Amino acid sequence: LRLQLAEPSVRQGWWEQALKPLLGEATRQASFAARAYPFGRDEIDSVVALAKIQASQRQRSEVTPSDVESACQVLAGQNMGELAQRVRVALGWDDVVLAKETQEVIDEMLTYGRFQHTVFQEHGYAAKMAYGQGLTALFWGPPGTGKTLISGLLARELGLELYKIELSQVVSKYIGETEQRLAQIFDEAVASGMALLFDEADALFAKRTEVKSSNDRYANLEVNFLLQRVEHHEGVVILTTNFPNSIDEAFMRRIRFKAEFPAPEAPERARLWKTMIPRGAPRERHIEFEELGEIYELTGGEIRNAVLRAAFYAAEERRPLGTSHLNRAAQHEYREAGRLLPGEAFEFD
Numbered sequence: 001l002r003l004q005l006a007e008p009s010v011r012q013g014w015w016e017q018a019l020k021p022l023l024g025e026a027t028r029q030a031s032f033a034a035r036a037y038p039f040g041r042d043e044i045d046s047v048v049a050l051a052k053i054q055a056s057q058r059q060r061s062e063v064t065p066s067d068v069e070s071a072c073q074v075l076a077g078q079n080m081g082e083l084a085q086r087v088r089v090a091l092g093w094d095d096v097v098l099a100k101e102t103q104e105v106i107d108e109m110l111t112y113g114r115f116q117h118t119v120f121q122e123h124g125y126a127a128k129m130a131y132g133q134g135l136t137a138l139f140w141g142p143p144g145t146g147k148t149l150i151s152g153l154l155a156r157e158l159g160l161e162l163y164k165i166e167l168s169q170v171v172s173k174y175i176g177e178t179e180q181r182l183a184q185i186f187d188e189a190v191a192s193g194m195a196l197l198f199d200e201a202d203a204l205f206a207k208r209t210e211v212k213s214s215n216d217r218y219a220n221l222e223v224n225f226l227l228q229r230v231e232h233h234e235g236v237v238i239l240t241t242n243f244p245n246s247i248d249e250a251f252m253r254r255i256r257f258k259a260e261f262p263a264p265e266a267p268e269r270a271r272l273w274k275t276m277i278p279r280g281a282p283r284e285r286h287i288e289f290e291e292l293g294e295i296y297e298l299t300g301g302e303i304r305n306a307v308l309r310a311a312f313y314a315a316e317e318r319r320p321l322g323t324s325h326l327n328r329a330a331q332h333e334y335r336e337a338g339r340l341l342p343g344e345a346f347e348f349d
């Protein structure tokens, strides 16, 4: 039996102790990164040993932060196996543009995550709660609105690694054993304090009432099992969906935080266009961000794609990125999605 994972700041202290002799100057930053992994003291020793082996295999006498990082990954991967994938986040909170209501739920989630231990354990509120102390959340909204991105940022902020569960894989690979495998995932997540992400929750938690075939009945059993596990889970579980209406109401009630990720409105779109351009990238001083936001009804994901496309147009022309490149790219996004541009007449043929 493993004990509950220590607080992120405590784990960081352990890492600093373990890495100091190896990394010197780079210790602090590497420790900060490493604390996101769900490891206790013993595992930290294993990571250090593995990092040394990896360095020597690469013909280096010095261990680098990236040896430590990859050793962490190897060890974390061993525990979760192929059922879960680690979600990497390259962006930060500064890059995020959210509607006010969404941001409020996220802020509340962060507070909950940070003071969970204080309130439930130190202040004794656990005694008044039969179950359901976990940080559970449902994010819904159209594709490309930041649900996965925010999940990753939240986990990182709470000092946890986020693992995405490929439920279809769990079900197909382990027919008849699905519940066992899921139980294993939840146990491991609790033991090692990792955050879990179930994408496309609608597929899993679709209304449970319609049983058409014996296959569906099996699926229902699994869903009931999942419901229970989520409800009693002590850790972080985030579910995302594009179709909130297909989610069982009983299930919705058991989820602590619910945040809608609506398609962005014009002002948010303008900010998205602006934040997607990296600092230092060659661009014209004046770009019509407001106008771009006003005209094109694109999501964050689509704007990201458009900005990148525009950057290539600009590079090819050997000119700094400008409004015309962004317009062209936005129109390309529209065409690719088979949508009519604003003001474009509908053509019958």
Ligand SMILES: Nc1ncnc2c1ncn2[C@@H]1O[C@H](COP(=O)(O)OP(=O)(O)OP(=O)(O)O)[C@@H](O)[C@H]1O
Residues within 6 Å of the ligand: 095, 096, 097, 098, 141, 142, 143, 144, 145, 146, 147, 148, 149, 150, 199, 240, 241, 242, 261, 272, 299, 300, 301, 302, 304
């Ligand atoms: N609100 C946002 N703020 C900043 N960037 C965003 C936002 N929404 C989307 N993006 C950009 O689009 C990318 C894709 O978004 P993400 O994968 O989080 O969407 P999603 O809501 O999970 O979509 P899906 O429903 O398809 O899973 C992000 O990595 C980010 O670059």
Ligand SMILES: [Mg+2]
Residues within 6 Å of the ligand: 147, 148, 149, 199, 240
């Ligand atoms: Mg997603």
